[in-house]
Amino acid sequence: MFSLPKLDYAYNALEPHIDELTMSIHHTKHHQAYIDNANKALAGTPLENKTVEELLTDLNAVPEDKRTIVRNHGGGHYNHSLYWKMMGPGKGGQPSGNLGDAISTKFGGFEKFQEQFTTTAMGRFGSGWGWLVSNKGQLELTSTQNQDTPLSEGKTPLLGLDMWEHSMYLRYQNRKAEYIKAWWNVVNWDYVAELFKKT
Numbered sequence: 422m423f424s425l426p427k428l429d430y431a432y433n434a435l436e437p438h439i440d441e442l443t444m445s446i447h448h449t450k451h452h453q454a455y456i457d458n459a460n461k462a463l464a465g466t467p468l469e470n471k472t473v474e475e476l477l478t479d480l481n482a483v484p485e486d487k488r489t490i491v492r493n494h495g496g497g498h499y500n501h502s503l504y505w506k507m508m509g510p511g512k513g514g515q516p517s518g519n520l521g522d523a524i525s526t527k528f529g530g531f532e533k534f535q536e537q538f539t540t541t542a543m544g545r546f547g548s549g550w551g552w553l554v555s556n557k558g559q560l561e562l563t564s565t566q567n568q569d570t571p572l573s574e575g576k577t578p579l580l581g582l583d584m585w586e587h588s589m590y591l592r593y594q595n596r597k598a599e600y601i602k603a604w605w606n607v608v609n610w611d612y613v614a615e616l617f618k619k620t
C-alpha cells in the first residue's frame with residue numbers, strides 16, 4: 422500500500438516560483454487522491470505488496486480490471502513522488518559533471534536543452550507531463566499524457582514537469598510558458614544527477 426511521502430521542504434519554500442497554496446493543495450489533495458484511489462483498488466489483491474515501480478514497469482502483468490487504475494492513480498503517485506524531489510529551494514542553475522556534459526553534447530548546450538524541453542512540455546495537448554529521460558543510457562525528451570510515466574515505456578525518468586493545470590493555475594492561470602520559466606529556478610539538478618548516475 423502506498424503512502425504520501427513527506428516533502429523535504431516547506432510548502433512556501435519554492436516561492437515565488439511555485440506558490441504555497443498550489444504546493445499544499447497539490448501535495449495534500451491531488452497526490453493524496455492518487456494514493457487513496459490506488460490503495461482502494463489494490464487492497465486485498467496480490468498486487469498490494471508490490472512497489473509502484475514494479476507495477477508500472479510491467480503494466481501488462483497487472484490484471485486487466487486493475488490496469489487502468491494502476492496506470493492512472495499508481496502513475497499519479499509515482500510521477501508526483503519524483504516531481505517533489507526534482508525541485509527544491511535555492512536550486513536551479515545548470516547541471517555540472519557528467520550530466521551537464523551529457524546534456525550539452527546531446528542538445529547543443531544548456532540553453533538549447535531548456536528550449537527543447539519547453540517545446541516538448543508545451544506540445545503536450547491537455548493534461549500530462551514533460552520529461553527528460555534516459556533511454557538505455559541515451560538522453561531523450563518526451564511527454565506523456567495524463568499520469569502515464571516513461572517507466573512504462575522502458576525509459577528512466579530523470580526530470581519531470583507536471584503540465585496539468587492544477588500545478589500552475591492559481592499563480593499562472595493559462596500562462597504555461599511563464600510557469601515553465603519559473604520552474605527552472607527550483608530544479609534540483611543534484612537529484613537529477615543521482616538518477617542519471619544509476620542509468
Ligand code: MN
Pocket residue numbers: 447451501583585587588
Ligand atoms: Mn499534479
